[in-house]
Amino acid sequence: MREIAIIGAGIHKFGRFDGKSYMDIGREATINALKDAGVNWQDIQAAYVSEQFLPATSGPRILRPLGATGIPICDIEAACASGGATLKQAMLGIQAGAFDIALVLGVEKMPRGFMDPLMIFQEWQVDMGLATNPSYWAMRARRHMHEYGTTEEHIAKVAYKNHKNSVHNPNAMYQKEFSMEQILNSQLVCDPIRLLEICAPNEGAAALIICAREKASQYSANRPISIAACVHTLARYSADFRCPVDSLSANITNPGPTEVTAKMAYDQAGIGPKDVNCFEVQDTDAFCELEIYEQIGLCPFGEAGRLIDEGVTEINGKYPVNMSGGLICKGEPVGASHLGQLFELVMQLRGEAGARQVANVNTALGHVLGAGGNCAVTILKK
Protein backbone atom coordinates (compact mmCIF):
# COMPACT_ATOMS: atom_id res chain seq x y z
CA MET A 1 0.00 0.00 0.00
CA ARG A 2 1.17 3.56 -0.71
CA GLU A 3 2.94 5.15 2.21
CA ILE A 4 1.51 8.50 3.29
CA ALA A 5 3.50 11.46 4.58
CA ILE A 6 2.66 14.72 6.31
CA ILE A 7 4.45 17.58 4.54
CA GLY A 8 2.73 20.52 6.22
CA ALA A 9 0.98 21.31 9.49
CA GLY A 10 -0.87 24.41 10.62
CA ILE A 11 -2.99 25.43 13.57
CA HIS A 12 -5.38 28.11 14.74
CA LYS A 13 -5.07 28.53 18.49
CA PHE A 14 -7.74 26.73 20.58
CA GLY A 15 -9.88 29.02 22.74
CA ARG A 16 -12.77 31.47 22.36
CA PHE A 17 -12.71 33.95 19.51
CA ASP A 18 -15.68 36.29 19.49
CA GLY A 19 -16.15 38.01 16.17
CA LYS A 20 -14.36 35.27 14.26
CA SER A 21 -16.40 32.76 12.29
CA TYR A 22 -15.57 29.06 11.94
CA MET A 23 -14.72 29.96 8.34
CA ASP A 24 -12.07 32.46 9.46
CA ILE A 25 -10.66 29.99 11.98
CA GLY A 26 -10.59 27.06 9.57
CA ARG A 27 -9.08 29.10 6.74
CA GLU A 28 -6.33 30.42 8.99
CA ALA A 29 -5.22 26.90 9.98
CA THR A 30 -5.37 25.84 6.32
CA ILE A 31 -3.25 28.76 5.14
CA ASN A 32 -0.74 28.05 7.92
CA ALA A 33 -0.48 24.41 6.81
CA LEU A 34 -0.10 25.36 3.12
CA LYS A 35 2.61 27.90 3.99
CA ASP A 36 4.37 25.39 6.22
CA ALA A 37 4.44 22.86 3.38
CA GLY A 38 5.27 25.46 0.74
CA VAL A 39 2.30 24.18 -1.27
CA ASN A 40 -0.20 26.34 -3.17
CA TRP A 41 -3.95 25.85 -2.76
CA GLN A 42 -4.32 25.15 -6.48
CA ASP A 43 -2.05 22.09 -6.05
CA ILE A 44 -4.38 20.46 -3.49
CA GLN A 45 -6.37 17.67 -5.16
CA ALA A 46 -8.92 16.83 -2.43
CA ALA A 47 -9.95 18.19 0.96
CA TYR A 48 -11.51 16.42 3.93
CA VAL A 49 -12.93 18.49 6.77
CA SER A 50 -13.59 17.22 10.28
CA GLU A 51 -16.27 18.91 12.41
CA GLN A 52 -19.23 17.94 14.57
CA PHE A 53 -21.14 21.10 15.43
CA LEU A 54 -21.04 23.10 12.20
CA PRO A 55 -23.68 23.44 9.47
CA ALA A 56 -23.85 21.51 6.19
CA THR A 57 -21.15 22.28 3.59
CA SER A 58 -18.91 23.85 6.20
CA GLY A 59 -15.84 22.53 4.38
CA PRO A 60 -16.67 24.23 1.07
CA ARG A 61 -17.67 27.43 2.85
CA ILE A 62 -14.28 27.54 4.58
CA LEU A 63 -12.18 26.58 1.59
CA ARG A 64 -13.80 27.88 -1.59
CA PRO A 65 -12.75 31.47 -0.89
CA LEU A 66 -9.18 30.24 -1.39
CA GLY A 67 -10.16 29.40 -4.97
CA ALA A 68 -13.06 27.39 -6.37
CA THR A 69 -10.77 24.87 -8.00
CA GLY A 70 -13.44 22.19 -8.34
CA ILE A 71 -11.76 19.63 -6.10
CA PRO A 72 -13.91 17.36 -3.90
CA ILE A 73 -14.38 18.83 -0.42
CA CYS A 74 -16.37 16.80 2.08
CA ASP A 75 -17.25 17.03 5.76
CA ILE A 76 -16.84 14.05 8.07
CA GLU A 77 -18.00 13.43 11.64
CA ALA A 78 -17.23 10.71 14.20
CA ALA A 79 -17.65 12.55 17.54
CA CYS A 80 -14.35 13.11 19.38
CA ALA A 81 -12.63 10.79 16.88
CA SER A 82 -13.71 12.94 13.90
CA GLY A 83 -10.15 14.02 13.12
CA GLY A 84 -8.96 10.42 12.89
CA ALA A 85 -11.88 9.29 10.75
CA THR A 86 -11.30 12.25 8.42
CA LEU A 87 -7.56 11.71 8.08
CA LYS A 88 -8.26 8.04 7.33
CA GLN A 89 -10.58 8.90 4.44
CA ALA A 90 -7.98 11.21 2.89
CA MET A 91 -5.32 8.52 3.26
CA LEU A 92 -7.56 5.91 1.61
CA GLY A 93 -8.05 8.23 -1.35
CA ILE A 94 -4.30 8.60 -1.83
CA GLN A 95 -3.73 4.90 -1.29
CA ALA A 96 -6.36 4.08 -3.89
CA GLY A 97 -4.57 6.33 -6.34
CA ALA A 98 -7.51 8.72 -6.68
CA PHE A 99 -5.24 11.66 -5.88
CA ASP A 100 -1.71 12.29 -4.61
CA ILE A 101 -2.05 15.23 -2.24
CA ALA A 102 -4.83 16.32 0.10
CA LEU A 103 -5.73 18.80 2.80
CA VAL A 104 -7.10 17.43 6.07
CA LEU A 105 -8.70 20.14 8.18
CA GLY A 106 -10.33 19.91 11.61
CA VAL A 107 -12.35 22.92 12.71
CA GLU A 108 -14.93 23.72 15.34
CA LYS A 109 -16.76 26.64 16.87
CA MET A 110 -18.86 25.16 19.63
CA PRO A 111 -21.66 26.87 21.50
CA ARG A 112 -20.73 28.18 24.96
CA GLY A 113 -21.76 26.20 28.02
CA PHE A 114 -23.03 22.65 27.86
CA MET A 115 -23.44 21.09 24.43
CA ASP A 116 -27.04 20.50 23.33
CA PRO A 117 -27.55 17.00 24.77
CA LEU A 118 -29.83 15.99 21.88
CA MET A 119 -26.70 16.03 19.70
CA ILE A 120 -25.72 12.82 21.50
CA PHE A 121 -28.52 11.57 23.76
CA GLN A 122 -32.12 10.48 23.27
CA GLU A 123 -34.91 12.69 24.58
CA TRP A 124 -35.87 10.33 27.44
CA GLN A 125 -32.30 10.39 28.73
CA VAL A 126 -32.36 14.19 28.71
CA ASP A 127 -35.75 14.22 30.52
CA MET A 128 -34.48 11.91 33.27
CA GLY A 129 -31.18 13.75 33.88
CA LEU A 130 -29.04 10.99 32.38
CA ALA A 131 -27.58 13.26 29.71
CA THR A 132 -24.61 14.83 31.46
CA ASN A 133 -21.56 13.84 29.47
CA PRO A 134 -18.88 14.15 32.22
CA SER A 135 -20.80 11.85 34.54
CA TYR A 136 -20.04 8.82 32.35
CA TRP A 137 -16.32 9.41 32.71
CA ALA A 138 -16.76 10.07 36.42
CA MET A 139 -18.48 6.72 36.94
CA ARG A 140 -15.55 5.00 35.22
CA ALA A 141 -13.22 6.82 37.61
CA ARG A 142 -15.23 5.72 40.65
CA ARG A 143 -15.13 2.08 39.51
CA HIS A 144 -11.38 2.24 38.85
CA MET A 145 -10.84 3.67 42.35
CA HIS A 146 -12.91 0.80 43.77
CA GLU A 147 -11.10 -1.94 41.85
CA TYR A 148 -7.52 -0.70 41.98
CA GLY A 149 -7.22 1.80 44.80
CA THR A 150 -6.69 4.74 42.47
CA THR A 151 -7.06 7.98 44.45
CA GLU A 152 -8.26 11.55 43.94
CA GLU A 153 -4.60 12.58 44.29
CA HIS A 154 -3.65 10.35 41.35
CA ILE A 155 -6.31 12.03 39.24
CA ALA A 156 -5.25 15.51 40.37
CA LYS A 157 -1.62 14.75 39.51
CA VAL A 158 -2.59 14.27 35.85
CA ALA A 159 -4.26 17.69 35.82
CA TYR A 160 -1.21 19.17 37.61
CA LYS A 161 1.13 17.76 34.95
CA ASN A 162 -0.98 18.92 32.02
CA HIS A 163 -1.51 22.44 33.40
CA LYS A 164 2.26 22.64 34.02
CA ASN A 165 2.98 21.59 30.41
CA SER A 166 0.45 24.05 28.98
CA VAL A 167 2.44 27.05 30.19
CA HIS A 168 4.76 26.46 27.24
CA ASN A 169 2.03 26.01 24.61
CA PRO A 170 0.99 29.30 22.98
CA ASN A 171 -1.87 27.46 21.18
CA ALA A 172 -3.58 26.30 24.40
CA MET A 173 -6.70 27.99 25.74
CA TYR A 174 -5.38 27.97 29.32
CA GLN A 175 -1.64 28.45 29.88
CA LYS A 176 -1.52 28.53 33.64
CA GLU A 177 0.05 26.31 36.27
CA PHE A 178 -2.05 25.26 39.28
CA SER A 179 -0.93 23.72 42.57
CA MET A 180 -2.18 20.29 43.68
CA GLU A 181 -4.05 22.10 46.44
CA GLN A 182 -5.81 24.40 43.98
CA ILE A 183 -6.79 21.43 41.81
CA LEU A 184 -8.05 19.34 44.73
CA ASN A 185 -10.01 22.30 46.10
CA SER A 186 -11.60 23.22 42.77
CA GLN A 187 -15.33 22.71 42.45
CA LEU A 188 -16.66 19.16 42.02
CA VAL A 189 -18.34 18.74 38.64
CA CYS A 190 -19.27 15.05 38.83
CA ASP A 191 -17.65 13.26 41.78
CA PRO A 192 -14.75 12.56 41.83
CA ILE A 193 -13.97 14.85 38.85
CA ARG A 194 -13.28 18.53 39.56
CA LEU A 195 -13.37 21.71 37.51
CA LEU A 196 -9.58 21.97 37.03
CA GLU A 197 -9.51 18.32 35.93
CA ILE A 198 -11.92 18.58 33.02
CA CYS A 199 -11.77 19.96 29.49
CA ALA A 200 -14.04 22.62 28.04
CA PRO A 201 -15.59 22.60 24.56
CA ASN A 202 -14.29 25.56 22.57
CA GLU A 203 -13.10 26.80 19.16
CA GLY A 204 -10.06 26.18 17.03
CA ALA A 205 -8.66 24.44 13.98
CA ALA A 206 -5.71 22.37 12.83
CA ALA A 207 -4.73 21.28 9.34
CA LEU A 208 -2.35 18.84 7.69
CA ILE A 209 -1.13 18.60 4.12
CA ILE A 210 -0.60 14.94 3.32
CA CYS A 211 0.65 13.24 0.17
CA ALA A 212 1.96 9.98 -1.22
CA ARG A 213 5.37 9.68 0.40
CA GLU A 214 7.09 8.91 -2.90
CA LYS A 215 5.95 12.32 -4.16
CA ALA A 216 6.77 14.30 -1.02
CA SER A 217 9.94 15.86 -2.36
CA GLN A 218 8.09 17.10 -5.46
CA TYR A 219 5.68 19.08 -3.33
CA SER A 220 7.65 20.26 -0.32
CA ALA A 221 11.15 20.89 0.97
CA ASN A 222 10.03 19.75 4.45
CA ARG A 223 11.29 16.43 5.72
CA PRO A 224 8.25 14.17 5.31
CA ILE A 225 6.75 12.58 8.41
CA SER A 226 5.23 9.17 7.77
CA ILE A 227 1.79 8.18 8.98
CA ALA A 228 2.68 4.68 10.15
CA ALA A 229 -0.92 3.94 11.20
CA CYS A 230 -4.29 5.64 11.41
CA VAL A 231 -7.14 3.54 12.80
CA HIS A 232 -10.71 4.51 13.66
CA THR A 233 -13.06 2.06 15.41
CA LEU A 234 -16.29 2.09 17.38
CA ALA A 235 -16.68 0.26 20.70
CA ARG A 236 -18.08 -3.25 20.49
CA TYR A 237 -20.99 -4.45 22.59
CA SER A 238 -20.38 -3.92 26.31
CA ALA A 239 -16.78 -2.91 25.63
CA ASP A 240 -17.12 0.54 27.03
CA PHE A 241 -19.35 2.69 29.17
CA ARG A 242 -19.49 6.01 27.39
CA CYS A 243 -22.39 8.33 26.66
CA PRO A 244 -25.08 7.83 25.44
CA VAL A 245 -25.01 4.18 26.60
CA ASP A 246 -28.03 3.29 28.80
CA SER A 247 -26.79 -0.06 30.12
CA LEU A 248 -23.91 -2.52 30.12
CA SER A 249 -23.75 -6.29 30.21
CA ALA A 250 -22.78 -7.76 33.57
CA ASN A 251 -21.63 -10.96 31.85
CA ILE A 252 -19.57 -9.85 28.89
CA THR A 253 -16.67 -7.42 28.92
CA ASN A 254 -15.10 -6.92 25.52
CA PRO A 255 -11.79 -5.07 25.29
CA GLY A 256 -12.41 -1.31 25.24
CA PRO A 257 -12.14 0.86 22.12
CA THR A 258 -8.81 2.41 23.11
CA GLU A 259 -7.24 -0.99 23.72
CA VAL A 260 -8.55 -2.40 20.44
CA THR A 261 -7.68 0.65 18.33
CA ALA A 262 -4.20 1.07 19.83
CA LYS A 263 -3.41 -2.59 19.23
CA MET A 264 -4.50 -2.34 15.60
CA ALA A 265 -2.39 0.80 15.17
CA TYR A 266 0.69 -0.76 16.81
CA ASP A 267 0.30 -3.83 14.59
CA GLN A 268 -0.01 -1.71 11.43
CA ALA A 269 3.06 0.29 12.40
CA GLY A 270 4.92 -2.88 13.34
CA ILE A 271 5.81 -1.49 16.77
CA GLY A 272 4.71 -1.66 20.41
CA PRO A 273 4.14 1.03 23.05
CA LYS A 274 7.79 0.86 24.15
CA ASP A 275 8.84 2.11 20.71
CA VAL A 276 6.82 5.33 21.00
CA ASN A 277 8.68 8.39 22.29
CA CYS A 278 5.71 10.60 23.15
CA PHE A 279 1.91 10.59 23.25
CA GLU A 280 -1.02 13.00 22.98
CA VAL A 281 -4.17 11.34 24.38
CA GLN A 282 -7.82 12.16 25.14
CA ASP A 283 -7.85 13.77 28.57
CA THR A 284 -11.51 14.74 28.54
CA ASP A 285 -10.90 14.62 32.24
CA ALA A 286 -7.79 13.82 34.25
CA PHE A 287 -9.00 10.34 35.18
CA CYS A 288 -9.43 9.21 31.63
CA GLU A 289 -5.78 9.93 30.90
CA LEU A 290 -4.93 7.46 33.68
CA GLU A 291 -7.18 4.81 32.21
CA ILE A 292 -5.63 5.36 28.78
CA TYR A 293 -2.11 4.69 30.15
CA GLU A 294 -3.30 1.15 30.80
CA GLN A 295 -5.26 0.76 27.59
CA ILE A 296 -2.45 1.87 25.28
CA GLY A 297 -0.02 -0.42 27.05
CA LEU A 298 2.14 1.97 29.12
CA CYS A 299 1.50 -0.17 32.22
CA PRO A 300 -0.56 -3.19 33.28
CA PHE A 301 -4.26 -2.62 34.16
CA GLY A 302 -4.64 -1.09 37.59
CA GLU A 303 -1.18 0.49 37.71
CA ALA A 304 -1.87 3.92 36.19
CA GLY A 305 -1.75 5.53 39.64
CA ARG A 306 1.77 4.25 40.14
CA LEU A 307 2.77 5.55 36.70
CA ILE A 308 1.71 9.11 37.47
CA ASP A 309 3.28 8.88 40.96
CA GLU A 310 6.60 7.90 39.39
CA GLY A 311 6.55 10.76 36.89
CA VAL A 312 6.79 8.35 33.94
CA THR A 313 4.48 10.52 31.81
CA GLU A 314 6.21 13.86 32.44
CA ILE A 315 7.90 15.56 29.48
CA ASN A 316 11.25 14.22 30.71
CA GLY A 317 9.85 10.82 31.76
CA LYS A 318 10.05 7.52 29.93
CA TYR A 319 6.60 7.91 28.27
CA PRO A 320 5.75 11.62 27.99
CA VAL A 321 1.98 12.18 27.65
CA ASN A 322 0.19 15.39 26.67
CA MET A 323 3.19 17.66 26.32
CA SER A 324 0.80 20.23 24.82
CA GLY A 325 -1.17 20.43 28.08
CA GLY A 326 -3.80 18.07 26.65
CA LEU A 327 -7.45 18.89 26.16
CA ILE A 328 -7.72 20.00 29.80
CA CYS A 329 -5.65 23.05 28.88
CA LYS A 330 -6.20 23.37 25.13
CA GLY A 331 -9.95 22.81 25.34
CA GLU A 332 -11.73 20.42 22.99
CA PRO A 333 -12.95 21.82 19.68
CA VAL A 334 -14.23 18.33 18.84
CA GLY A 335 -13.61 18.26 15.10
CA ALA A 336 -10.15 19.82 15.50
CA SER A 337 -8.85 18.00 18.54
CA HIS A 338 -7.13 15.00 16.94
CA LEU A 339 -5.54 17.10 14.21
CA GLY A 340 -4.41 19.48 16.95
CA GLN A 341 -2.71 16.51 18.62
CA LEU A 342 -1.03 15.60 15.34
CA PHE A 343 0.14 19.20 14.91
CA GLU A 344 1.84 18.92 18.31
CA LEU A 345 3.37 15.56 17.38
CA VAL A 346 4.69 16.92 14.06
CA MET A 347 6.40 19.73 16.03
CA GLN A 348 7.84 17.12 18.42
CA LEU A 349 9.10 14.96 15.52
CA ARG A 350 10.70 17.98 13.89
CA GLY A 351 12.29 19.05 17.17
CA GLU A 352 10.42 22.37 17.04
CA ALA A 353 8.34 22.10 20.22
CA GLY A 354 10.43 24.56 22.23
CA ALA A 355 10.17 24.14 26.01
CA ARG A 356 7.74 21.23 25.47
CA GLN A 357 10.26 19.31 23.39
CA VAL A 358 10.80 15.66 24.26
CA ALA A 359 14.37 14.51 23.58
CA ASN A 360 15.02 12.37 20.48
CA VAL A 361 11.50 11.83 19.14
CA ASN A 362 11.33 9.34 16.28
CA THR A 363 7.85 7.92 16.82
CA ALA A 364 4.75 9.57 18.31
CA LEU A 365 1.15 8.54 18.96
CA GLY A 366 -2.11 10.52 19.05
CA HIS A 367 -5.34 9.14 20.57
CA VAL A 368 -8.91 10.39 20.79
CA LEU A 369 -12.04 8.80 22.29
CA GLY A 370 -15.59 9.98 22.71
CA ALA A 371 -19.32 9.60 22.30
CA GLY A 372 -20.56 6.20 21.29
CA GLY A 373 -17.09 4.73 21.92
CA ASN A 374 -15.65 6.39 18.81
CA CYS A 375 -11.87 6.02 18.99
CA ALA A 376 -8.96 6.91 16.73
CA VAL A 377 -5.23 6.28 17.06
CA THR A 378 -2.61 7.70 14.69
CA ILE A 379 1.09 6.84 14.83
CA LEU A 380 3.63 9.16 13.20
CA LYS A 381 7.25 8.35 12.39
CA LYS A 382 10.18 10.44 11.22
Add this chain to the structure above:
Amino acid sequence: MNDSSHNEVPVREGLLTRPLYPLEQVRLLGSRCKKCGEVMLGEVSSCANCAYEETEVVPLSKRGTLWTYTIIRHRPPGKYRGPDPFVPFAEGLVELPEGIRVLSVLDCPFDKLEIGMNLDLVVHRLYQNEQGNDVIAFKFKQG
Protein backbone atom coordinates in the same frame (compact mmCIF):
# COMPACT_ATOMS: atom_id res chain seq x y z
CA MET B 1 -53.07 1.88 25.59
CA ASN B 2 -53.53 3.50 28.99
CA ASP B 3 -55.48 2.34 31.98
CA SER B 4 -58.95 3.86 31.43
CA SER B 5 -58.93 6.14 34.48
CA HIS B 6 -55.36 7.37 34.10
CA ASN B 7 -53.35 9.05 31.38
CA GLU B 8 -49.86 7.72 31.78
CA VAL B 9 -47.18 7.37 29.16
CA PRO B 10 -43.70 5.87 29.59
CA VAL B 11 -40.69 8.16 29.27
CA ARG B 12 -39.50 5.75 26.59
CA GLU B 13 -41.64 3.21 24.71
CA GLY B 14 -40.77 -0.38 25.48
CA LEU B 15 -39.00 0.45 28.72
CA LEU B 16 -41.72 -0.37 31.27
CA THR B 17 -44.29 -3.16 31.81
CA ARG B 18 -47.99 -2.38 31.22
CA PRO B 19 -50.28 -1.24 32.65
CA LEU B 20 -48.56 1.85 34.05
CA TYR B 21 -50.87 1.90 37.06
CA PRO B 22 -50.51 1.21 39.94
CA LEU B 23 -46.94 2.44 39.77
CA GLU B 24 -45.78 -0.02 42.45
CA GLN B 25 -46.45 -2.93 40.08
CA VAL B 26 -44.57 -1.50 37.10
CA ARG B 27 -41.21 -3.04 36.27
CA LEU B 28 -38.39 -2.36 33.84
CA LEU B 29 -38.35 -4.38 30.64
CA GLY B 30 -35.40 -6.08 29.04
CA SER B 31 -34.91 -8.11 25.87
CA ARG B 32 -33.12 -11.45 26.06
CA CYS B 33 -31.41 -12.71 22.91
CA LYS B 34 -32.73 -16.16 21.96
CA LYS B 35 -29.28 -17.13 20.71
CA CYS B 36 -26.60 -15.77 23.06
CA GLY B 37 -28.80 -15.04 26.08
CA GLU B 38 -27.61 -11.47 26.59
CA VAL B 39 -30.18 -9.11 28.11
CA MET B 40 -30.51 -5.54 26.85
CA LEU B 41 -32.53 -2.65 28.29
CA GLY B 42 -36.04 -2.14 26.89
CA GLU B 43 -37.65 -3.77 23.90
CA VAL B 44 -35.11 -4.24 21.13
CA SER B 45 -35.51 -6.22 17.94
CA SER B 46 -31.90 -7.21 17.31
CA CYS B 47 -29.24 -8.45 19.73
CA ALA B 48 -26.52 -5.86 20.34
CA ASN B 49 -24.06 -8.65 21.17
CA CYS B 50 -24.51 -11.14 18.32
CA ALA B 51 -26.95 -9.35 15.94
CA TYR B 52 -29.40 -12.29 16.12
CA GLU B 53 -32.88 -11.07 15.22
CA GLU B 54 -35.01 -12.95 17.74
CA THR B 55 -35.32 -11.67 21.27
CA GLU B 56 -37.85 -12.22 24.05
CA VAL B 57 -39.10 -9.46 26.30
CA VAL B 58 -38.48 -10.11 30.00
CA PRO B 59 -39.43 -8.05 33.05
CA LEU B 60 -36.30 -7.14 35.02
CA SER B 61 -35.85 -7.63 38.76
CA LYS B 62 -36.72 -4.77 41.06
CA ARG B 63 -33.71 -5.24 43.33
CA GLY B 64 -30.15 -4.72 42.26
CA THR B 65 -26.73 -3.66 43.56
CA LEU B 66 -24.70 -0.53 42.87
CA TRP B 67 -21.78 -1.07 40.46
CA THR B 68 -20.52 2.52 40.19
CA TYR B 69 -21.86 6.03 40.75
CA THR B 70 -21.28 9.75 40.59
CA ILE B 71 -23.04 12.86 41.87
CA ILE B 72 -24.37 15.41 39.40
CA ARG B 73 -23.57 18.80 40.93
CA HIS B 74 -24.95 21.03 38.17
CA ARG B 75 -28.27 21.13 36.39
CA PRO B 76 -28.14 18.74 33.41
CA PRO B 77 -28.41 20.50 30.04
CA GLY B 78 -31.51 20.55 27.87
CA LYS B 79 -35.06 19.87 29.06
CA TYR B 80 -34.17 18.10 32.29
CA ARG B 81 -37.46 17.29 34.08
CA GLY B 82 -36.14 16.92 37.61
CA PRO B 83 -36.74 19.32 40.53
CA ASP B 84 -36.68 23.04 39.79
CA PRO B 85 -34.75 24.73 41.34
CA PHE B 86 -32.10 22.11 40.72
CA VAL B 87 -31.10 19.73 43.50
CA PRO B 88 -27.83 17.73 43.10
CA PHE B 89 -28.50 14.02 42.65
CA ALA B 90 -26.65 10.73 42.39
CA GLU B 91 -26.50 8.63 39.26
CA GLY B 92 -25.11 5.13 38.88
CA LEU B 93 -25.09 1.75 37.20
CA VAL B 94 -27.35 -0.73 38.96
CA GLU B 95 -26.54 -4.40 38.42
CA LEU B 96 -29.61 -6.63 38.13
CA PRO B 97 -29.72 -10.44 38.45
CA GLU B 98 -30.61 -10.78 34.73
CA GLY B 99 -26.99 -9.86 33.93
CA ILE B 100 -27.45 -6.21 33.02
CA ARG B 101 -26.21 -2.96 34.56
CA VAL B 102 -28.74 -0.19 34.08
CA LEU B 103 -27.93 3.53 34.24
CA SER B 104 -30.28 5.22 36.68
CA VAL B 105 -30.85 8.21 38.88
CA LEU B 106 -30.28 7.13 42.50
CA ASP B 107 -32.50 8.23 45.36
CA CYS B 108 -30.00 7.92 48.19
CA PRO B 109 -28.20 10.25 50.64
CA PHE B 110 -24.75 10.92 49.19
CA ASP B 111 -22.92 9.71 52.30
CA LYS B 112 -24.69 6.33 52.04
CA LEU B 113 -23.57 5.66 48.47
CA GLU B 114 -21.38 2.59 48.35
CA ILE B 115 -20.48 0.19 45.56
CA GLY B 116 -22.27 -3.12 46.23
CA MET B 117 -25.17 -1.58 48.21
CA ASN B 118 -28.71 -2.86 47.59
CA LEU B 119 -31.06 -0.70 45.55
CA ASP B 120 -34.77 -1.03 44.73
CA LEU B 121 -36.66 0.11 41.65
CA VAL B 122 -39.00 3.09 42.05
CA VAL B 123 -41.36 3.91 39.20
CA HIS B 124 -42.57 7.49 39.42
CA ARG B 125 -44.26 10.41 37.67
CA LEU B 126 -41.47 12.51 36.18
CA TYR B 127 -43.58 15.37 34.75
CA GLN B 128 -46.81 16.16 32.95
CA ASN B 129 -46.37 16.54 29.20
CA GLU B 130 -48.05 19.04 26.87
CA GLN B 131 -50.95 16.64 26.23
CA GLY B 132 -51.66 16.50 29.96
CA ASN B 133 -50.33 12.96 30.36
CA ASP B 134 -48.21 11.86 33.29
CA VAL B 135 -44.82 10.77 31.97
CA ILE B 136 -43.63 7.74 33.91
CA ALA B 137 -39.93 7.15 34.56
CA PHE B 138 -37.79 5.12 36.94
CA LYS B 139 -35.02 5.50 39.48
CA PHE B 140 -33.49 3.28 42.16
CA LYS B 141 -33.50 4.00 45.88
CA GLN B 142 -31.47 2.76 48.82
CA GLY B 143 -32.73 -0.76 49.67
